[in-house]
Amino acid sequence: MKKSMKKLLSLTMAVALAASLTACGSGKTSETTAASGESTEAAKASGEGSFKIGGIGPITGSTAIYGQAVMRGAELAIDEINASGGIGGTQIEYNFQDDENDTEKAVNAYNTLKDWGMQMLVGTVTSAPCIAVGAESSNDNIFQLTPSGSAVDCAKFENQFRVCFSDPNQGAASAQYIGENKLATKVAIIYDSSDVYSSGIHDKFFSEAANQGIEIVSDEAFTADNNTNFSVQLQKAQDSGAELVFLPIYYSQAALILAQAKQMGYEPQFFGCDGLDGLLTVENFDTALAENVMLLTPFAADAKDELTQKFVTTFKERYGETPNQFAADGYDAVYAIKAAAEKAGLTADMDASAICDALKTAMTEISVNGLTGENMKWSENGEPDKAPKAVKIVNGVYTAM
Amino acid sequence: MSFISYFINGLSLGSVYAIIALGYTMVYGIAKMLNFAHGDVIMIGGYVVFTVVSTMGLGPVAGILLAVILCTVLGVVIEGVAYRPLRMASPLAVLITAIGVSYLLQNIALLVFGSNPKSFTSVVTIPALKLSQGKLTISGETIVTIVSCVIIMIGLTMFIKKTRAGQAMLAVSEDKGAAQLMGINVDGTIALTFAIGSALAAVAGALLCSAYPTLTPYTGSMPGIKAFVAAVFGGIGSIPGALIGGLLLGVIENLSKAYISSQLSDAIVFAVLIVVLLVKPTGILGKKINEKV
Numbered sequence: 001m002k003k004s005m006k007k008l009l010s011l012t013m014a015v016a017l018a019a020s021l022t023a024c025g026s027g028k029t030s031e032t033t034a035a036s037g038e039s040t041e042a043a044k045a046s047g048e049g050s051f052k053i054g055g056i057g058p059i060t061g062s063t064a065i066y067g068q069a070v071m072r073g074a075e076l077a078i079d080e081i082n083a084s085g086g087i088g089g090t091q092i093e094y095n096f097q098d099d100e101n102d103t104e105k106a107v108n109a110y111n112t113l114k115d116w117g118m119q120m121l122v123g124t125v126t127s128a129p130c131i132a133v134g135a136e137s138s139n140d141n142i143f144q145l146t147p148s149g150s151a152v153d154c155a156k157f158e159n160q161f162r163v164c165f166s167d168p169n170q171g172a173a174s175a176q177y178i179g180e181n182k183l184a185t186k187v188a189i190i191y192d193s194s195d196v197y198s199s200g201i202h203d204k205f206f207s208e209a210a211n212q213g214i215e216i217v218s219d220e221a222f223t224a225d226n227n228t229n230f231s232v233q234l235q236k237a238q239d240s241g242a243e244l245v246f247l248p249i250y251y252s253q254a255a256l257i258l259a260q261a262k263q264m265g266y267e268p269q270f271f272g273c274d275g276l277d278g279l280l281t282v283e284n285f286d287t288a289l290a291e292n293v294m295l296l297t298p299f300a301a302d303a304k305d306e307l308t309q310k311f312v313t314t315f316k317e318r319y320g321e322t323p324n325q326f327a328a329d330g331y332d333a334v335y336a337i338k339a340a341a342e343k344a345g346l347t348a349d350m351d352a353s354a355i356c357d358a359l360k361t362a363m364t365e366i367s368v369n370g371l372t373g374e375n376m377k378w379s380e381n382g383e384p385d386k387a388p389k390a391v392k393i394v395n396g397v398y399t400a401m
Numbered sequence: 402m403s404f405i406s407y408f409i410n411g412l413s414l415g416s417v418y419a420i421i422a423l424g425y426t427m428v429y430g431i432a433k434m435l436n437f438a439h440g441d442v443i444m445i446g447g448y449v450v451f452t453v454v455s456t457m458g459l460g461p462v463a464g465i466l467l468a469v470i471l472c473t474v475l476g477v478v479i480e481g482v483a484y485r486p487l488r489m490a491s492p493l494a495v496l497i498t499a500i501g502v503s504y505l506l507q508n509i510a511l512l513v514f515g516s517n518p519k520s521f522t523s524v525v526t527i528p529a530l531k532l533s534q535g536k537l538t539i540s541g542e543t544i545v546t547i548v549s550c551v552i553i554m555i556g557l558t559m560f561i562k563k564t565r566a567g568q569a570m571l572a573v574s575e576d577k578g579a580a581q582l583m584g585i586n587v588d589g590t591i592a593l594t595f596a597i598g599s600a601l602a603a604v605a606g607a608l609l610c611s612a613y614p615t616l617t618p619y620t621g622s623m624p625g626i627k628a629f630v631a632a633v634f635g636g637i638g639s640i641p642g643a644l645i646g647g648l649l650l651g652v653i654e655n656l657s658k659a660y661i662s663s664q665l666s667d668a669i670v671f672a673v674l675i676v677v678l679l680v681k682p683t684g685i686l687g688k689k690i691n692e693k694v
């Protein structure tokens with residue numbers, strides 16, 4: 001019995017550690033569900049075939065909210081384009097594959113789409129799968145435009161472009177905005193060191209802060225496995241006398257930080273990036289906690305311009321919810337492809353590699369008025385040129401500043 | 402002043418671990434098995450309170466009561482379906498079925514509630530306590546969590562020492578076969594153990610989600626694993642050990658975040674498990690029992 005007791009304890013230790021490792025991959029399931037998005041195949045004008053655009057992103061698992069939004073935004077754009085005649089008279093077919101924010105599944109999804117005959121890829125939605133797929137798409141020379149992959153390497157190869165800002169770009173822009181508008185001289189940072197998005201913004205913000213006369217008085221991190229208890233990080237920010245807390249993180253953790261800051265009676269100015277979009281839509285979140293929060297975001301559903309209002313109205317009618325910036329990025333990605341395809345004079349019978357070569361050039365020549373930016377242009381390194389908007393949350397809505 | 406704040410927050414976190422660790426330690430002490438699904442019962446408790454309070458609009462007390470009842474039933478069902486048939490099987494089989502139940506609960510919650518995090522409305526209505534001219538604020542959640550832990554520990558200790566059912570639990574933990582010979586319903590006693598452990602998990606879920614107001618299908622997994630570390634630390638099978646282990650672990654985690662690195666605190670917490678198993682496998686209050694042949 002003593003022997004089996006030791007055996008049990010050693011098994012216990014092994015299983016506990018294995019379970020700990022398993023918990024790190026909490027978004028994974030054993031099933032590979034290839035859920036196809038709605039394949040819009042309207043009648044083919046002139047019967048000359050159609051453009052095949054693929055989409056990859058997580059529509060199940062813990063990051064499903066992002067993939068769902070991009071898929072829907074892109075669907076909306078494609079349906080609009082098809083209804084008004086398509087790209088140069090040619091209709092678009094759309095096929096979306098689930099990657100569950102997992103690199104291996106993303107590559108599987110990519111191969112599935114290749115078999116389908118994909119000519120252009122809108123994806124992937126999140127950064128790590130985007131980097132993995134980029135290695136494949138660059139080998140195949142298939143055009144890849146990520147709506148929302150913000151890591152630097154998401155636009156590493158010459159066939160890769162992005163609609164959203166890169167992480168360093170947001171970090172620098174945030175520091176510049178805080179410095180130029182003299183919001184604070186003592187700043188604390190709370191970021192997720194296990195996340196490529198959060199770390200990328202943090203590193204650039206940290207280095208740019210020195211140029212802006214901003215003193216970083218507290219710099220604290222958390223990880224994906226310990227992202228609910230922020231009492232220590234907030235306590236350190238408070239003790240350091242920070243006037244502003246920079247939060248280059250996603251909205252679900254930000255909601256927690258705001259709640260816990262209130263619990264401990266700490267009321268600094270909170271400032272975030274586009275990951276904070278969605279904060280007001282957290283189910284059951286008390287929006288009073290978000291009062292005065294500022295963020296740089298490319299898209300605000302409350303904006304008054306005609307294009308945004310039309311998009312928001314149509315999206316609500318079709319999907320029953322307010323679109324977030326990921327939906328807007330997906331929408332803009334499709335319109336960017338349309339503009340580039342028309343600029344290059346693409347036809348549906350061209351193979352993917354020829355299309356890619358043509359689009360590489362055309363993307364640097366187009367200018368798109370989209371939801372996430374006016375007069376968006378792209379350079380040949382795949383980066384967009386557009387201005388971020390700063391908004392403040394007042395009475396539960398974004399207010400331009 | 403910062404140290405006191407970190408320490409008190411550590412006690413609060415440790416109290417949650419202690420309440421959860423009770424479930425592990427009771428089940429191990431009495432049934433000699435490890436219920437790795439325990440952490441996910443916490444998550445179910447959180448979702449029940451969320452649904453009752455935020456969706457149905459009832460009060461926090463109703464939410465907690467319903468969560469306790471439902472989790473108690475769930476605990477008994479889990480024991481009956483997944484563990485009882487394996488009573489005589491090898492410990493490895495029981496471990497595997499426990500992990501299976503854990504994933505089952507997570508994925509059911511994922512299907513029913515989705516992956517989006519919910520913001521949990523606190524069940525605590527006590528205002529924060531401000532000391533030293535407002536420099537030290539102790540939230541109501543912290544106070545209620547620590548007080549709940551103390552009450553539960555006292556109540557459970559008295560239950561085990563002063564009631565027939567509690568004595569039956571002690572007897573079964575001592576020698577299952579002999580207890581059966583003495584007329585004790587061993588199956589019923591084990592089911593009662595699961596019922597109590599799961600009820601406590603529901604309370605822990607409500608307290609955990611009130612202090613850190615987010616709720617996802619994975620909310621219970623990491624606290625559950627850490628509570629297991631606490632149970633081993635304090636001496637698995639020992640109820641006072643669960644309290645000591647939980648509190649110490651919570652304080653260790655918070656202080657390591659504050660003074661070592663907020664990123665290494667998890668590594669430190671799990672290192673505690675390794676050190677304990679190497680140095681004193683029975684834990685702080687565990688006792689080495691020489692098995693008679």
